[in-house]
Amino acid sequence: MRKEIVKVVVVDDHPLVIEGLKSSIGMDETIEVTACFENAEDLFAHLKRKVAHVVVLDVNLPDINGVEVCEKINSKYPHVKVLGLSTYNDPSIIKQMVKNGAKGYLLKNVSSKELGIAIHQIHDGLSYFSAEIQKILADSIFDNNRIPKLTRREKEILALVAEGITTPQIAEKLIISPLTVETHRRNLIQKMGVTNAAQLVKMAIEQKLI
């Protein structure tokens, strides 16, 4: 007995990539692209009315965060599997996607063949992560332990430090004592494992904290 045809919905803001996905997936006769959308709103309107097995979801949508879309699909339509797709290999986003119910993840440099395999696999209830993604996730385990959790206030101060505002000025702005600002500053430097404000700002930008 032949497998049922897998109904795939594609969400990507790049028409070129949609075309590419349609063309690539179209090679496999057991997969059918039933709809394509350039934004999340249209996707949900579609899911309300039509059956879909797999959503191929670009994480970098312009209007809404891909992770949120993923979470919403997962809570509202738990039977619909999400296959994440993005250009860049940002470990934190990949991890967030997985946390929010993505069953698989690929980079856009994926081949047609691997794409087909991934779709079938997650449709079968398994998960699929390309070799690259697996490596990224594995590597990030080590770094992850070092990713410091900053408090709200610390993030606030960090942003102001990056603006080049001095401790007395920050204190004035937040209506707290300069001594308090210094304490936050010190904690930030310690948490981030750096030695001064310059490096702190660099790290913060690298970690996308500001």
Added chain:
Amino acid sequence: MRKEIVKVVVVDDHPLVIEGLKSSIGMDETIEVTACFENAEDLFAHLKRKVAHVVVLDVNLPDINGVEVCEKINSKYPHVKVLGLSTYNDPSIIKQMVKNGAKGYLLKNVSSKELGIAIHQIHDGLSYFSAEIQKILADSIFDNNRIPKLTRREKEILALVAEGITTPQIAEKLIISPLTVETHRRNLIQKMGVTNAAQLVKMAIEQKLI
């Protein structure tokens, strides 16, 4: 009389995008995708032997800088027009591409229709920049005047400052007087129009100086 068929070569490291381009361009019967490559090397091997009118070039290639590829195409094969393509709208890269002979530039969220228009237009010896790109270039004119020119030494010191290295340490490293480092530091802060090292680092990263 009908126009000749435009021979297009596509260079992109994402098979998905290549598929998308082939599929999109394929809709227009007056354009033919004669070859696709995932790296620059294969492209030049092809250009040596075959005729091509337009190269659709992804700027973010993994092996080599897109700007360099553009420059090389332009100097070796001046009759071949380059149409730049990228996901993100980085003004400096777009400008560099134009400087190095790109006849047009599009973002990857381009529609099939616009893509066709762009290819025909640059094949006819005109240039083509999507509305988005034009806006980006226009906006960057103002900023451009403010981009300070740093000397070699200043850039060197800037990088070290961003590493969190202190003035005395930098002096030791470069075997110059700490007073000299201080002077460079001062000039950097003045040139960049900032008030301290933290802001300097932030600006430097934003301006992609480090």
Added chain:
DNA sequence: TTTTTTCTACTAGTTTACAGGTATTTTTTA
């Protein structure tokens, strides 16, 4: 070859940052 820029170095003074503590109050979470 002159001119300009860049790199170098100095003096002197003020401000800010950073390190190492401690400790109270408030808010969150278990």
Added chain:
DNA sequence: TAAAAAATACCTGTAAACTAGTAGAAAAAA
């Protein structure tokens, strides 16, 4: 509600950063 985490604040001292000048030597450009 009790315990933990976060935000607040203070003290002391040193090191570094920033401000504001000046200026000679070397390298690059006109």
